[in-house]
């Protein structure tokens with residue numbers, strides 16, 4: 001049976017946006033994120049994180065710095081009773097022409113195949129238009145843009161919903 005999934009961007013959705021974040025001490029969870037994820041799990045969604053990490057190709061931090069932070073983050077989710085199914089990251093820069101860096105859909109399509117995901121019942125929650133575009137290209141139409149990170153140009157956005165905070169999501173995702 002294909003599974004339904006909530007795809008989450010990381011920086012600006014799970015944690016406060018900081019450019020090229022890789023230090024644990026700089027990682028600050030957005031208030032309410034654990035309760036929101038518990039809500040998703042109760043509705044039967046799996047949770048997958050999809051994140052651009054061009055700081056790796058830019059030489060600002062290493063793949064292993066990224067992995068250390070990710071392991072720490074996953075432990076925190078776990079301690080807060082949230083199971084994260086998987087985390088996908090793109091280490092490449094904008095000039096690489098890779099297929100994984102959002103707004104390209106590569107990470108979503110990889111996740112879809114790996115976990116047999118039904119994109120039609122799945123959601124993408126991001127803080128940037130490139131999150132929405134990548135999701136749309138991968139066949140996800142249900143998208144939410146949160147205004148917590150980047151500046152959002154709503155009139156030019158393809159997002160289905162806009163929210164000030166991830167804490168309002170339980171009014172939108174009801175089943």
Ligand SMILES: [Zn+2]
Pocket residue numbers: 090091092098099100101
């Ligand atoms: Zn890439």
